Each structure stands twice: as C-alpha cells, then as structure tokens.
Amino acid sequence: MPELGLLALPLALVVLGLAAAGLDAVLSGGRASAPFGEIARLLVQQRRRTTRPDVLLLRVGVISLVAAPLLAAVVIPLGDAPVADLSAGIVWFNAMEVCVWGALWLTGWSVNSVFPLVGAYRFVAQGLAYELPHMFALITVALGAGSLRMSEAVQAQQGLWFVVWMPLAFLIYLVSALAMAFWGPMSQPVGSDLAGGVRAELAGPDRLLFQAGRYALLVVAAGAAVPLFLGGGAGPVLPGWLWALVKTVAVLALLVWVRHRVPAVRMDRFTQVSWLVLIPLALVQLLVVGIVVV
Amino acid sequence: MAVAFWILAVVSVAAGIAVFVVDSMARATFALLASLLAVGLAFLLIDLEYLGVLIILMMVMEMLVMAVFMIMYMMNPAGLMPMKMVHNHRAAMIISAAVFVLLVAGIFLTSWPPRGGEPPADPTHQLGLAVMGPKMLVMMVIGVAILATMISTVVLATHRGRYARYGDDLERKRPLDPGEES
Amino acid sequence: MVVTGWLLRRAARHPRPFLVSAADGTRARLRCEAEIARRRWRPALSPAEAGLLVVCGAPGDELSEAVRTIWDGLPSPRARADLPGDASHDLVAHALDRAVARLADGAAPGRPHGGPDPGDLPMADRGPDRDGLSLDRLHVPLGPVLPDWPSGLVVETVLQGDVIQEATVRWLEDGEPFWAEPWDRAAAGRPVTRGEAGRRRAAAHLDGLGRLLSVAGWPAAARSARTVRDRLLADAPREALTAPYERLARQVRRSGTLRWMLRGVGPAGDGDALARLEARLTATRAAIGSIADEAPLDEDRPAGNLLNPDLLVGAELATARLMVASLDPGPAVAHA
Secondary structure, three states, X not given: OHHHHXXXXXXXXXXXXXXXXXXHHHHOOOOOOHHHHHHHHHHHOOOOOOOOOOHHHHHHHHHXXXXXXXXHHOOOOOOOOOOOOOOOHHHHHHHHHHHHHHHHHHHHHHOOOHHHHHHHHHHHHHHHHHHHHHHHXXXXXXXXXXXXXXXXXXXXXXXXXXXXXXXXXXXXXXXXHHHXXXXXXXXXXXXXXXOOHHHOOOOHHHHHHHHHHHHHHHHHHHHHHHHHHOOOOOOOOOOHHHHHHHHHHHHHHHHHHHHOOOOOOOHHHHHHHHHHHHHHHHHHHHHXXXXXXX | OHHHHHHHHHHHHHXXXXXXHOOOHHHHHHHHHHHHHHHHHHHHHOOOHHHHXXXXXXXXXXXXXXXXXXXXHXXXXXXXXXXXXXXXXXXXXXXXXXXXXXXXXXXXXXXXXXXXXOOOOOHHHHHHHHHHOOOHHHHHHHHHHHHHHHHHHHHHHOOOXXXXXXXXXXXXXXXXXXXXXX | OHHHHHHHHHHHOOOOEEEEEOHHHHHHHHHHHHHHHXXXXXXXXXXXXXXXXXXXXXXXXXHHHHHHHHHHHOOOOOEEEEEOOXXXXXXXXXXXXXXXXXXXXXXXXXXXXXXXXXXXXXXXXXXEOOOOXXXXXXXXXXXXXXXXXXXXXXXXXEEEOOEEEEEEEEEOOOOOXXXXXXXXXXXXXXXXXHHHHHHHHHHHHHHHHHHHHHHOOOHHHHHHHHHHHHHHHOOOOOHHHHHHHHHHHHHHXXXXXXXXXXXXXXXXXXXXXXXXXXXXXXXXXXXXXXOOOOOEOOOOOOOOOOOOHHHHOOOEHHHHHHHHXXXXXXXXXXXX
C-alpha cells in the first residue's frame, strides 16, 4: 500500500491543486482552463531580474515552498494508511508546514525589492499570530486520539468524528489552514495592496513553482483536516480512499469559496483576536477534551 | 544508516562553518538553520522521532524570529553591502577551534557505558514518562517561571503599555495603534 | 521549438493584462476593463505577473518614463497595446486581438531588466522609529504605476519596515476630465440632463468602490462593483441596475470583516474609511436613482477629496493603501 501511495500522492496533489485553481479561476470570473493557460505561459516566460538579488536563497525559498507541502503530505492517510506512518506524524505535519515560513521569507527577502520584503514580514507576523492556536488545535486531536500518529487519530474516530465533539478546534484549524496557505482572508502576504506581495517580482519558472507550492499547501491543509477531524476514510458503501478524497474535496472547495466571500484580514488587527480569543478558546477546547478523555 | 549519519554530520558541520564564512545575515541565518535541521534529522536516525521532528519545528520558527530581529535592525536587503559575520576575527578563530578540539577530544576520551537493556517500543511515550513522571513538579514550576520571566521581560521592555493604548483610565474602547495620537 | 510554439499559443489564450491609464485615458481604461472582463481574462497585479501592457491615453513625461521602465521590465513573451484616450469599443477589441496574435507568435524577447547599478543606489539611512529605536529607512515612491491606484498620483514615502515615516504627495497629471465631463459640458452651455450627470457620478463612485474593495483584498466584490459600473456606462436602464447594485451594497454592508478592517482607518473630517464607504454607498444609490431624471443639470459637481500627506504618516502600507482608496482623491487643482 505505501508503494501505491507514493505514486498516488503526487498525482492526487496535482489533480486537486489544478481543481482548486480551476474553481478559483471560475469564481474570479475567469475560465476553468485558466490554470492550464497560466502553466503554459509561465513555462515559456522569462525570469525577471531585479537589482542584486540573492539568487541562491531565492531558489532555496521557492523550491522549499514546493517541498514542504509534499513532505507534509506523506503522513496524511489516503484511506487507511499514509505513505509514512510516523509515530509523531502530527508533529511532522506541523513542522513541515512551519518550513513554509522559511520558504516564504526567503522568497520575499531574496529578490531585493520592497513589496516582496514587506509581504515576507507580513507572513512571519501571520505565522506568529496563527501558529499557537493551530498547535493547540493539533494537540487537542492528539489528546483525543491518545497518540501523535495520524492513523491512530483516524482509528480513534471510528465511533464519533472529532469534528463533533471538538468543533472549536476544527474551526481554529480551518482558520489556520487559510493562514498557512496564505489564502483568501489570510492572503495579506501576497496582497493586492502590495502588487502581489511576496510574489510581486516572480516570473517564469520561479512563479510557476511558487504557485504550485501554494496550491499544494492549500490541498495539504484541506487534506489533513480529514484524518484529524473528519474520520479519515470512514463512511458507508464507498471504499476508504474515495471517502477521504470526497471529504478533502469538500474542505478544499470550502476554503476556495471563502476567498470570494471574505476580504483580507490584517495582522495588526487579527493578532489581538488570535491571542485574546482563539488561544483561550483552544485552551478551553483542550480542557474539555482532556476531561472527557480522563 | 551509517552513510546517512555521516552525510548529516558533514552537512551539519559544514553548514555550521558556513555561518561564519558567508557575507550576509540571511545566508548566515539559514546556514545555521541547515546545520540544526541536519541535527534534527540525525535524531530521526536513532528512532527518536518526536525529538527529531520537534527540533526541526522549533528551529525553523526560532531562526525565522531571529532573522526578523537581525534584519529589522539592519535592513541590508540581499547582501547589498557584504558584511563579515565575525567580530575580532583572529580571537574568534582561535577560541572556536579550541572549543571544537576540546569537544571532539571529549567524545573520544570519554569511556562510554555499554548499552543496558533494549530501546523502548515507543520512545515518545517513554520520554513523556521520564519528563512528566517523577519530575512533574519541577517541570511545572520551571514552566511557570519561564512564562513569568517572558511576560515580565516584555512588560519591562515595552515602550507603550496598556495605559498608553487604552487611556489613563482604560476608557478607550479600541486601543490606539502605534503612531496614532490620542 | 514545436513544444514552445504550442505553449505560446495556449498561453496567448489566457493573457494577463496590466493597465496603465493617463488622466485623459479614463474612457479607454473603462472600455478596456469591460472588454477584459467580457473575455474572462484575469488582470495582473504586477508587471512581473503580466504579459500584456495596455497604456490608455497619452501619459505626460514622468508617467511615460515610468511606463517605459515597466515595459523594459516586462518578461517576454510580451505585447503592448497603446490606446488613445477616446478609443472606441471596436478599437479596444482590435488592439487586444492584435496583442494576442503577437503573444501567440512569441514576440521579440525583452531585455531582462537589470535595474540601476548598486553603486548608484543610496544606502539606507537611519532615523528614530515610533518605539524609540534607531532603524534603517528606505525611500520608496508609491505610484505612479500601481494597481488600484489613482492615476497620476505619486506618494514619496520614507519607510521603516512597512511603516510610513514621511510622506509627500505629488500629482503627475491633472484630474481625470472624464468624470467631470457632464458638468463641463453644462458649464459650456450645452444641454445636459441630471440623469446623465447622475449616471457618470454613480459610475465614478463604483470605480472608486472597486478600487477600495480590491485593495481590501476582496476581488470578488470588486468585480461586482466594476460589473455594475460597466453596465452604467453602457447606458443600461435604471431597472437593470438597481437590483445588482442593491445586491452589491448589501454584501458589502453585511461583511463584518470589512467593517472590522476599515474602522478607524484614516480618520479625516468626514470620519474614518468605514464612514466614507457608507457615504459612498448612499451617494451611489442616490445617483443611480436619478439616472432617469430628464431635468436640466443645474448643480455644481460635488468636490472631490484631497489627499493630506500627514494622514499617511505613521500608517502601515496596508492601512495607507486603504486610506488612499477610501478617499479616492484627485489633484487639488480646481477643475472649473
């Protein structure tokens, strides 16, 4: 099964990423084929050169933006077993998703231009705002499952999905999923007020990798919600992998749709909410789950 | 296994040296991060998954926060003006070489105890018991002490407190942003 | 080569246009935006993202220089369309078709943008920041070419991080005559109805609203505002406008996030950005309500907002952009 997963995983990421990009294009008034046109365009487009860029760090940043979601995806079960069922799978997922901080900061900093630099700092601020509630949401799942292993988190939801008895943690997870993929309401690091922020100076292959990494992140963030909160592959009639796919698509569609309903949130206002509202809520949820488990 | 260990060890040391060789703060920061990530991956080799992954997680965040502060004080985008990463070059070289030799000598001169017993099935669980079992009280006290230290440091360092933001009687409904006049 | 040609042709079906408008290019810009929306192309946010540069109207010297810099930095394959300020629908469509054809055969490769030699760049100097630290400062001009930015506006800023420490406002161009046209015609003694002026004013409000929503990171709502604006300018009857406008106004008013983000931003004589948004929505509604009015135009054009640079000092870039977009300012020169 893991060997099959090794093939299926990149395929699923590509297909779901393209589907998300297509849905987003249609909701933005474009055509569903727009992502394919954009890929073709970026494949033949020149790179853009800025004054004195740090090319090495730019490459490292853009490539690690693609690598991080791929590595995060290996612990997400496609049905019953993930490609690599690490005993600390949930922490691994968290660690890989934090690597995006580095990737984005490097990308924004190394092109040596003001708007990408500001976008990069915005993402670090965003990271500091969303990461703690996010970690508490993940810890709540681990506490409910009694394990840091993704497959055991799925096992623990055989009777009742975690979303039912830890809804606050699920909501906080969804907010942080938007934040980690800097998507929709959390898209200030690539905001239109900064002419595209971190990616303002990226063209050609650099931009292609950046966009691919971003959509992969969105897919992975949606995909991880399934084993963490939505019972993994559990469901009647259909096989487990298909249920996992259906649930992932549903969460992904929700995340894409939110972008068209909610304006961008600035971190100077969100941080206060995050620390004064979301963290206490996450702690209350953790306490409730802790009491139930004990 | 041994090959992977040696690769990680070489990467770790080489990246560590690179920290002092490169000429920009960003490169130095991320060279240090590469070195620490190699250490984290080495932990995965000895099946300490939790500790290894935790090192990766914490080090990425820490290096990013460090980069923010370093470069905030000195913007120097993309190494526009190359700068040396060491002060007092000669003494730094001598001290670091001496410390390195000392540590390596320590590794080889220590008589390591032979392994007793088998590694546990779930090292993460064992680690949790070791930390939280007999030493629970100590850990909790230290945890609260660290938190109190952090909060008081921030309070002492902050330029604008609660009263500057909310008014002398905390009467404002919305806090003033920095730079806003009351 | 065969593969490259195939990719170029595929890519040319999905160009990413980047529009620059001079003060006299408003009509061409609006027609071009409407045509781009009709073709379902997605506009680019920055020159690096774009493959097609559209210049509307005749820019003055400094704006021309900026356009040249943008064009030099546009990565190839690229195409450029220059539209006269009064370009007709057919001319716009034709120019875009020609640009697409050039993109499809892979227009001459551009010179990769080098930028000035670092020796010429001023080193960042230092100054005290709001928390009492001494930090580097960067001199960054905002505009004249920036998406969702008033045409011809340049704000020269001194930045520490993303906080504006000093700001000066310059206008490269006069006000946009397009928005004042009905009043100018009435002043010249020609017959103009109130409805005509109301239609133009509603379109101007919706144009500004589209910018504000776009800067606020809500492209979907910005698109709705621009759709209503384009219908207004295409002389749609009032009945066909009220329903989509009310839908948009309801959606904007109901957004708690938008209110949260605009409250307290850029307080001026007429309140903060949120109050200005509410005023704009009310004014738009009144203007749309008046477009069937056949009575002759007898009132003066309402004065536009001015941009006070002091307002921007101490603001972060994001709030500064929101302030400018919510004021939708014009140059101080009276247009009478």
